[in-house]
Amino acid sequence: MFKSDLLNPAYIVSNEEPEAQRPLRSQSASGQLTGHGPGADGPDDRELLQRIVAQDKDALDILYSRYITAVYSMALHMLKQPPLAEEVTQDVFMNIWLKAASFNAERGQPRSWIMSVAHHRVIDVIRSRRRTAQMTDPEGYETLERMPSGEASVENQVQQNLDRERIVRALSSLPENQKQVILLAYFEGYSQSEMAELLSEPLGTVKTRVRLAMQKLRAALQEDDDK
């Protein structure tokens, strides 16, 4: 990957995709939101986490079904290599199994915590690899090795598409320089200092952009919730 690629956030998230790939990418990587929200069937995520604390393997199995698509899709998108993404995904669910007791409802919803655990683990791998070698970016892996998600129901697929549209729309509304830093941070694992160096911008400017971008995304998502 070249530095010039990193400076172009469009390569990370784009609404424009080849027509031929649409069937493979027709649903979002959402964690099947309808499966654990209010009124959904089955136990909610908080209950599942409590049961996991009590070493209930069935609860982990249900949580796995709900979040595997979201966790694995993020890992694959960021790491680019399916075997590595699977390994990391397994680590993530093992961490959830071992550390479910550390979930703190004060810091948000279970979904936020689960995705945070996943993101943290993926970022660890990315930074560790960046220290040792450049990441490989095999061409064509999407069509050859990426499998479409087959676990979601039609209702969930619809919900996932809505979720994806919602966040893509919110990201698209950001000024380019704010979108750039937020994508570099979230999907490429760059710290604010690293971004300042990469973009040749003052650290304060990068910090301001990150803050403003997050505030705008938060407002946009809240606005959607209120509708």
Next chain:
Amino acid sequence: MTTNNGTTRHPFDLLEAFALDALEPEEELAVEVHLEGCGVCAALVGDNLRVAAAMADSVPASSPSPELRQRLLDSVDSIGVEQSQLSVSPRVRVSQRRPSRSWSRVSLALSTRWTRVLAPAIAVLAVVAIVISTVLNVQMSDQMGVVQSENTALRRQLDQSMATTTALASASNTMSQMQGNLQRWQETSYALAQPGNQTMVLSPAAPGVDSRGVLVLSEDGREAVLMASDLEAPRPDSVYHVWLTRGGQWYWAGEMDVDERGWGTMPMKSRDSLLQYDSVQISHGAGADAAMASPAGSSERAEAAAGMVGDLVLVATLR
């Protein structure tokens, strides 16, 4: 997070980056420690983590191989076995041990004609064995107690180490800030001491504003130092921005650091003379980047800037 005068400072400016995993390790540690005791920041982090989690929805969906589920459950099983072995105390394990083959041999002996001769001896041996076992168990319990107290002591030491690390990280941040401030003051003092400087007074931009400020311009107008006092301390979600205006359009000039006393300073450098602009203004708000992202000089940019500028605080006419 603690300030020099011992009061708690909320790390509001770090919470968004914390949710994105974009902080430096020492900053992340400091935020983690702070969150343990601050519900306000924990709630804000919750909001930011929700945004970060939503970011994951933007990637195309994929599924791993079906075998992954079984591999995970197998791993859980293997860990479960290890944990159950670790969680059984030595004493319990001894008591639950199945009879060994030597016990079978004793049973066989009891059925022989030597039973009557050996029985008392075996009974004595059994009593002795029970006594020894009891003593050993007591010793083992004592040792367990010692191990537990050592464990507690180690945990305490670990907590102290964590606190020390956090304090060091905080001290390191403070040192960096002090170095930055010192350098800024050197530059400012140097600029202020130049002959031929012009001084312009900034006036309150609205009734009720008690702030004051001056702009010291170099002779050619390309360098300046902006200083303001009696400003309100910045709110958690906002900053002070400096703007230059010309022909009704707004240009973001930078963010002014304002300390807890309401004192702010910002050195300014420009390729062109600042005297080409109509005015310099200081506002309290957020969103300067939105204005900067619009095409230079466009009406959209002017509209964006006007919409994001926030509350105007001080203004000075430049020409």
